[in-house]
Amino acid sequence: MFDFVWRLAILAGKETFSDWGTSPLGWALIFAIPLGVLVMKGKRAPSGARWLEIKKKWAEELRDVFFVTMLCTVLIFIYEFTWNQPRTIWKEASKIQPPPTLLHISHPRIDPLLIPPTTVGPRPKPAPAPASLEVVFYGKDDLRFWLLDNGDIAAEKPKFTFGLANMSHQFLADYDGKGAQVEPLPIPTKELDDYVRPHESLSTFIVLNNEARPFVRTGDRLLGQFQVVCMNCDRIRNYWVFWGVGIGGWYYEIPAGTPTNIPFIQTTGWSEAEIDRAADSLAPFNKRVSIFPDLATMKAATQRREASIR
Numbered sequence: 001m002f003d004f005v006w007r008l009a010i011l012a013g014k015e016t017f018s019d020w021g022t023s024p025l026g027w028a029l030i031f032a033i034p035l036g037v038l039v040m041k042g043k044r045a046p047s048g049a050r051w052l053e054i055k056k057k058w059a060e061e062l063r064d065v066f067f068v069t070m071l072c073t074v075l076i077f078i079y080e081f082t083w084n085q086p087r088t089i090w091k092e093a094s095k096i097q098p099p100p101t102l103l104h105i106s107h108p109r110i111d112p113l114l115i116p117p118t119t120v121g122p123r124p125k126p127a128p129a130p131a132s133l134e135v136v137f138y139g140k141d142d143l144r145f146w147l148l149d150n151g152d153i154a155a156e157k158p159k160f161t162f163g164l165a166n167m168s169h170q171f172l173a174d175y176d177g178k179g180a181q182v183e184p185l186p187i188p189t190k191e192l193d194d195y196v197r198p199h200e201s202l203s204t205f206i207v208l209n210n211e212a213r214p215f216v217r218t219g220d221r222l223l224g225q226f227q228v229v230c231m232n233c234d235r236i237r238n239y240w241v242f243w244g245v246g247i248g249g250w251y252y253e254i255p256a257g258t259p260t261n262i263p264f265i266q267t268t269g270w271s272e273a274e275i276d277r278a279a280d281s282l283a284p285f286n287k288r289v290s291i292f293p294d295l296a297t298m299k300a301a302t303q304r305r306e307a308s309i310r
Helices: 002-022 024-044 050-056 058-096 272-280 295-309
Strands: 133-138 144-149 159-166 171-173 181-183 201-206 221-229 237-244 248-253
Touching: 002 058, 133 221, 133 237, 133 248, 133 295, 144 295, 221 272
Parallel strands: none
Antiparallel strands: 133 144, 144 201, 159 221, 171 181, 221 237, 237 248
C-alpha cells in the first residue's frame, strides 16, 4: 500500500510541474496570476495614484504572486493525486485486463425457492487421509523399532518382514535339501492382531528374535531390508537397514518402483570396506535416518514429531 501511494505521489508531482509548462491551463495561470494580483492591488489603491502605488509596493506584489502560484500548485497536485493519476492508472490496467461490468455479466435470474437443499449449508469436510505406517528404529546393542501411523485412520493388523543378512559372519541354512547356502537371518514375518491409532505409535518390537540372535555377535554388521504394511494402509513401505551391533547405523525408505532385490547375500567373505561400499551404494547420505542409540532419545524425537503433525 505504501509503495502504491509513493508511486502515485511521484507521478502527481511530475504532472503538476508538467501542467505548468505544457498545458493551456498552466500558460493561462502564468499570465493570469500576476495580472490578477495587479488588478486587485490597483483596486485597493487611491484613485488617480494606482500606478504609483503599484510601483511602490512591488515587493509585496511579488510575494502575493508567489503565494498565489504556490496555492495553485498545491491545488493542481491535489487534483493529480486524488483524481487524474488514479484514473490514468486504472485506464492502463483496464487495457491489460478489462474490469468486469454489469454489461459483461449475463445470467438467468434464479428463484431462491428453486435452489436444491444440498447447496445450502457448510462445506463438506475433506476425506481423512488413509492409514500410513512408518518405522522408527533405535538401539545400539539390541535393535528395536516402533510403528507410527501418519494417517487419519487407524492402521489395522500391521504386518512387517525382515530380510537382514549378517555380512560379517553370514548365516548358512539348508532349506531345500541341496546343502547349506547363504541366507538372511531367520526372522519370520509377523502380522499383529492389533491396530495403531491415527498419529500415534505402537511399540516395542525386537528385531533379533531367539532364533536369529545366536548367529549375531558384537561388532557384526547387518544389512538388508524391512517391509511394513497393514490391512488398510495406502501402500507398502520398504526400507534399507544397515546396523552394526554395538555400533549403530541408519535406515532409508526405498522410493516406490525401485528394485529391492538383495543379490549380495549370496556371496561370502566380505571385508569391512566391501560391506561399507555395499551399504553406501544403496542410499544417498542426505536421505538416511540415523538409528537412535536408546529409547529415551527416540521417544523425545518421536514426541516432537507427533506434536508437529498435530
